[in-house]
Amino acid sequence: MDVPLPRTAPVSAPIVADLKAQIAQGVYPPGAALPSTRALAVELGVSRTTVTAAYDQLIAEGYLETRQGSRARVAAGILSSAVPIAAGPAPAARLSGFGRRLLAAPVAEAVPGPALDFRYGDLSGGDFPVLAWRRALNAALLRRPAKLAYGDPRGSAELRAALQAYLWRSRGLRCGLNQIVVVNGSQQGIDLCTRLLVDPGDRVVIEEPGYVAARRVFAAAGAAIVPVAVDAEGLRTEALAGIGPARLAYVTPSHQFPLGGVLPAARRQALLAWAEGADSTIIEDDYDGEYRFDARPVEALLSLDRTGRVIYVGTVSKTLSPQLRLGYLVVPPALADAFAEAKRLADRQAPGLEQAALARFLAEGGYERHLRQVRRRNAGRRAALLAALSACFGTGVRVTGAAAGLHLVAWFDRVPAEREAEMVAAARAAGIGVYPVAPLYHDAGARPDRAGLVLGFAGSEPDAIRAGVHRLAAALAGLDGPGAGPAR
Numbered sequence: 001m002d003v004p005l006p007r008t009a010p011v012s013a014p015i016v017a018d019l020k021a022q023i024a025q026g027v028y029p030p031g032a033a034l035p036s037t038r039a040l041a042v043e044l045g046v047s048r049t050t051v052t053a054a055y056d057q058l059i060a061e062g063y064l065e066t067r068q069g070s071r072a073r074v075a076a077g078i079l080s081s082a083v084p085i086a087a088g089p090a091p092a093a094r095l096s097g098f099g100r101r102l103l104a105a106p107v108a109e110a111v112p113g114p115a116l117d118f119r120y121g122d123l124s125g126g127d128f129p130v131l132a133w134r135r136a137l138n139a140a141l142l143r144r145p146a147k148l149a150y151g152d153p154r155g156s157a158e159l160r161a162a163l164q165a166y167l168w169r170s171r172g173l174r175c176g177l178n179q180i181v182v183v184n185g186s187q188q189g190i191d192l193c194t195r196l197l198v199d200p201g202d203r204v205v206i207e208e209p210g211y212v213a214a215r216r217v218f219a220a221a222g223a224a225i226v227p228v229a230v231d232a233e234g235l236r237t238e239a240l241a242g243i244g245p246a247r248l249a250y251v252t253p254s255h256q257f258p259l260g261g262v263l264p265a266a267r268r269q270a271l272l273a274w275a276e277g278a279d280s281t282i283i284e285d286d287y288d289g290e291y292r293f294d295a296r297p298v299e300a301l302l303s304l305d306r307t308g309r310v311i312y313v314g315t316v317s318k319t320l321s322p323q324l325r326l327g328y329l330v331v332p333p334a335l336a337d338a339f340a341e342a343k344r345l346a347d348r349q350a351p352g353l354e355q356a357a358l359a360r361f362l363a364e365g366g367y368e369r370h371l372r373q374v375r376r377r378n379a380g381r382r383a384a385l386l387a388a389l390s391a392c393f394g395t396g397v398r399v400t401g402a403a404a405g406l407h408l409v410a411w412f413d414r415v416p417a418e419r420e421a422e423m424v425a426a427a428r429a430a431g432i433g434v435y436p437v438a439p440l441y442h443d444a445g446a447r448p449d450r451a452g453l454v455l456g457f458a459g460s461e462p463d464a465i466r467a468g469v470h471r472l473a474a475a476l477a478g479l480d481g482p483g484a485g486p487a488r
Contacts, residue, residue, distance in 0.1 A: 015044070015054035023063055023074055030078050033071045034064065097200065102220045116468035117433035120258070120407035121322060122459030127374050128321055132366045133357065140356035151352060153344035154336075155182025155328070159355045162362035163314075163328055170368075171289065172299040173312065178336045181329040181343055182350045185322070186287060186315040189329045190214050190250070192342050193283050193311055194221045196335070197248055205249035207235055209440035209447065211257050211285070214250050223247075227442040232400070234261035237270040245278045253301045254289035258409055258440050258454050260401020268301055275309040282310045288318040290371055292404040293379045308332035316358065318406060318458075319371055326354055378406060384462035385455065388469035406458040409437060415451040423451055423476055430475035432468055 022028050034040070037055060041048040055072050058064040064072045095103070113119055154160065160180040167173040183189040190213075198204060200222025206215055208227035218225060226246055228239050234256040240249075251271070253263035263271070275282050284301045292298070302312040315327035331339050343349070361367045382402060389397050389410060402408040415423070420436045427434045437452035438444070457465055 010053065011046075012050050012054040012057065015040075015046075015051060016057050019054065019058060020063060023078060028074045030074050030076050032074050034073065036071055097222060098220055101222060102216075105216060105219060107216070113433045114428065114431045116431060116464060116471065117459065118453075118455040118457065118468065119433055119435060119459065120454055120456030121318075122456055123318070123321060123406075124377075124459055124461065126461075127377060127458075129366065129370045132361065132370065133320075136357035136360040136364075136366070137353065139360055140353055143356070151349050152340075153349050154178065154180065154340050155350055156352065156355045156359060159359035159362075160328075162359045166362050166367070167300075167314070167330065170297065171286070172303040173330060174303075175330050176333065176336075178340075179330050179333060181331060181336075181339045182355060183327045183329060183343065184325045184347065184350055185317055186285060186313045186327045187213055187217075188346070189313045189315075189327050190217050190283065190285070192329070192339060192346065193248070193281075193313075194218060194223075196338050196342055197281055198223050199247075202247035203243075203245065205240070205243065205246045205280075206442065207251060207256060208442055209258060209437065210250070210442070211252065211287075212439060214283075214285070215442060218248075218250070225442055227446065229446065230256055230259055230261060232259075232261050233267065234263035235267065235271065237267045237274065240271070240274045240278075246280050248281050248283065249275065250283045250285065251301070252285045252287060254286050254298055255291070255405040256401075257285075257287065257405075258401065258407065258437065260403065260405060260408065262298060262404065263301070268304055271301070272304060272307075272309060276307050280309070283313060284310050285313045287313075287315060288405045289314075290319060291375060291378060291406060293375075293382060294403055302330060308334055311335070319367075319374065324354060324358075326350060326358060378458050380462055381457040381460065381465055382408075384465045385457045385469065388466045392469050392473035407454055407456040410453045410455055411448070412451040412453075417447060417449050417451055419479070420451040420453075422479060423453070426475045426479055427472050430471050432472045432475060434472065 019028070019034070028034060034055070035043070037048050037051045041051045044051070055064060059066060059072065062075055063078060065075045066072045157177065159182060160177050163180055164175060164177060167175065181189075181192075183192065194217050198218065198221045202223050203226050204218045204223040205226045205228055206218065208229050210227075210230075215225065226243055228243065229236050234253055235251055249271070251263070253268060253271075255262060271282065274280070282301065286300055289297055289300065300312060302310040309332070311332070312330040313327065314330075316324060317327065320326075329339065358367075385408070386399065386402060389399060396412060396414060398411045398413055400409045400411065412423070417438070420438055424434055424436050434453045434455060437454055438447060440454070441447040460468065
């Protein structure tokens with residue numbers, strides 16, 4: 001209770017003052033229910049009579065309103081001023097080197113997307129297997145353990161066994177149970193790899209362009225970033241010979257992000273040979289390797305590794321939901337204990353209930369049935385996007401990376417790169433969310449001199465995709481200059 005009060009104030013006055021401040025700051029907005037008098041009295045360690053007196057005062061002043069048999073609520077029409085509580089001067093922040101590096105490249109604050117949003121990484125809510133997942137969750141809840149305790153930081157043995165079998169069937173991977181570590185999404189997996197393998201000043205190879213969130217992890221750890229260009233087939237491994245030693249290389253060989261190349265066998269062998277010669281470790285991020293629309297998914301890079309150089313990162317964020325925060329690592333046997341301890345220190349373990357549900361979903365075949373269904377649906381969305389881009393822009397747009405994954409890149413060859421932000425803003429003004437390719441380049445000078453947009457298609461239905469592209473074409477037609485508008 002920070003509001004100063006006269007000494008003669010009633011005992012309920014601090015509660016009144018504090019609740020007024022919380023209402024003013026929007027902690028309790030108009031219509032919000034306050035705690036019951038009994039619950040608040042227990043929380044504050046005062047008598048219920050004191051809390052009742054405070055509520056009565058607020059009702060009398062018009063801050064609260066009540067109805068018979070229901071809790072007190074903030075009165076309609078009360079405005080929140082969001083005035084911060086007065087406080088003394090804050091001491092100067094003394095951040096670690098990690099903290100300073102983290103704030104040196106902050107991420108733009110997320111804002112609600114428009115109704116027609118082509119953001120990559122989003123999935124359609126209608127694709128989530130609600131009934132099957134609910135059955136798996138219910139089965140997990142009904143299996144009451146004898147006691148509730150912390151589990152293995154690697155993840156439940158049941159889930160790791162189900163993942164071991166699934167990875168053998170789908171990705172050609174053979175690994176021991178202790179090599180699998182269940183993590184809270186691929187982002188935590190990349191972070192654990194970095195904590196264990198990278199010291200400040202170590203060199204880390206990344207794809208150019210590539211995944212920004214991984215690059216930020218390496219930069220925050222103090223790594224020296226070494227970008228290596230990609231082409232239509234992924235990482236240009238011939239360039240590795242000229243870069244010298246590096247501690248780590250981060251790659252997306254099954255579907256390069258964002259340009260979509262699939263690393264061919266000869267380059268995979270060259271990458272592994274380089275890692276062995278340079279005493280380096282490779283992080284293989286298989287973020288959407290299940291999605292190929294013209295052939296069976298390619299085998300993972302890890303399946304070719306014979307010297308323990310590859311750490312495989314998998315996730316269900318692109319197949320089930322990014323909200324589940326479930327992923328997994330397959331690490332070399334020599335690193336298994338270190339990763340288990342790093343996971344233990346990070347957050348003890350991944351959530352047990354979700355692990356149990358996913359284990360059941362995998363073991364009973366529900367996951368692969370679901371994957372076949374969403375692969376068909378996403379193939380339809382992809383076809384709708386490709387057809388709409390062709391109809392609306394014709395030869396003004398060139399598409400890359402559409403053979404696999406859940407996004408593509410649309411290059412506007414007649415629009416200069418410096419107009420990319422203008423295109424994004426015009427689309428946003430028309431209620432369309434599109435995303436520029438520029439931020440995905442570590443070196444701005446390495447990007448092509450034409451505008452490019454990364455368009456995800458897994459979050460919308462075909463009709464919405466078609467409507468979105470037509471509205472995008474209309475929005476870009478209003479820009480001066482050739483090539484941004486619709487086909488003539």
